[in-house]
Structures are given as structure tokens and as C-alpha cells.
Amino acid sequence: MPPLFRRRLVTGPRSRTHPLIWLLAILCTIIAIAVVIAGIVVFIGYLVIHPRIPVISVTNARLDLLRNDLAGLLETQITIVVKAQNGNAKAHATFSDISFNLTFQGQAIAVLVADSFEVPKNSSKDLNYVVQSSSIPLTPDQMEQVNESWKKNEIAFDLRGNARSQWRVGPLGSLKYSCHLNCRLKFNPMNGTYIPSRCTSKSK
Known part of the structure; x- marks a missing residue:
């Protein structure tokens, strides 16, 4: 074996x-x-x-000038007051990246911008814009709309754009929001008065 x-x-x-x-x-x-x-x-x-979410809103405006001619050129000047509101009683807020587009019937008139700034607790800050356009060429349809606006004594401009807001929460963190503004500004062209309407940003 x-x-x-x-x-x-x-x-x-x-x-x-x-x-x-x-x-x-x-x-x-x-x-x-x-x-x-x-x-x-x-x-x-x-x-x-x-916190109460920070908002941006149009609180007042005025149509200082509205002139159109037979050649289809539009000139306008608009004063717009935009308010940045911080409803938080315990924290300062910083607003930045502010940019709003003002248009008429799709025609660009101006871009409203501002540098970053801080709003104290439970306070607000007004941004005063005076928008003066050069001669804006209108299409025949747009010329007709301007003429109808004179007849009805009501004309509208669109204001759309964004801003960012931020709160500091203690030493380690912060809360950030995006403020989106999308509204229609209406005026009486006969005397330039602003027709008040709700024009406040939505935040997320």
C-alpha cells in the first residue's frame, strides 16, 4: 500500500x-x-x-415720455421704482445678480441692473431706474397697437428678470433664494400715470 x-x-x-x-x-x-x-x-x-422670504417688487412707476411718428419710430422714457424687501427681523439679507429686461411687444427697450447690496433686518431698499430709450423701430402691427393704446389711454410694457438673495444663518451656513419677476406695467399715456397692479417676485 x-x-x-x-x-x-x-x-x-x-x-x-x-x-x-x-x-x-x-x-x-x-x-x-x-x-x-x-x-x-x-x-x-x-x-x-x-424667515419671511425676501421679495423684489415694483412699487411705483411713471411714463415720462411716449412719442411715436409716422415712420414707425417709438421713443419713451419710464421711471420705475423697484423695492428689495427683507421681512426678516433677525438677519440681514444680501441681494445680487439683479437684471431685469424691459420690453414693449417683444421689442427690447433696456436692461435694468444693480450692484450687490445689503438690506438690514426687517427693512427695504428702493432702486430708482430712469429708462430712456432711443428710437425703437416698430412693425406695422406694433404701430397699430400703439395707436390703439392712445385711443384706449392704456399702454403696457413687460418687465422680466431675476435676482438672488441670501441670508447668513450663524457662522456655518446661509439660506439662498432666487427671485423671479415677471409682470406687466400699465400706464395712461395721456398723463403718464402708472396703473397699479401686483408686481412681486416669486422665490424658490
Whole structure:
């Protein structure tokens, strides 16, 4: 009977986790905990402040000039008062990236912009724009619409655009909103008065 040979499983020394792996794991854990804590701080700050979302609105306007000729050229000057409102009683708000397009029947008249600024707690800031256009060429349909506006004593311009607002919540976070403005400004061309209407931004 042939001899039996037994094989013995030979293993090397047990592999150990490299210290760098442990260090990376510890760092990732610390970062994850810091992110969670920061999120909790921002959330608690939000609950404490209980903010009213900042808004931008047109509070007043005036049609200073409206002139059109037989050649189909339109000249206009409009004064527009835009208010940036911070209804939060516990935090300052910063408004930035302000840009609004003023048009008439699709024809560009002007772009209303402003530098970044801060609005104190529970306060507001007015932006006063005086928009003076050069001669705007109108199509025959647009010329007819202007003539009808004179007859009805009512003319409308479109104001659309965006702005960004931000609140600082404690030392670790902030709340950011986008303010979208899309409204129609109506005037009496006979005397230039503004026909008041709701023109307030929507935020998200």
C-alpha cells in the first residue's frame, strides 16, 4: 500500500490594515460628522429665524415720455421704482445678480441692473431706474397697437428678470433664494400715470 502524503496548508503572516487606511477612514468620519453638525446648525438657525422670504417688487412707476411718428419710430422714457424687501427681523439679507429686461411687444427697450447690496433686518431698499430709450423701430402691427393704446389711454410694457438673495444663518451656513419677476406695467399715456397692479417676485 503506497504511503499517504498529507499536505499542510502553509499560510504567511496575517495581513494588517495599513495605518494610512485607518487615517483616511478617521478623516472621512470626522468630515461626515462635521457636515451633519453644520446641517443641524443651519436647520436650527432657520427654525429660530423663521424667515419671511425676501421679495423684489415694483412699487411705483411713471411714463415720462411716449412719442411715436409716422415712420414707425417709438421713443419713451419710464421711471420705475423697484423695492428689495427683507421681512426678516433677525438677519440681514444680501441681494445680487439683479437684471431685469424691459420690453414693449417683444421689442427690447433696456436692461435694468444693480450692484450687490445689503438690506438690514426687517427693512427695504428702493432702486430708482430712469429708462430712456432711443428710437425703437416698430412693425406695422406694433404701430397699430400703439395707436390703439392712445385711443384706449392704456399702454403696457413687460418687465422680466431675476435676482438672488441670501441670508447668513450663524457662522456655518446661509439660506439662498432666487427671485423671479415677471409682470406687466400699465400706464395712461395721456398723463403718464402708472396703473397699479401686483408686481412681486416669486422665490424658490
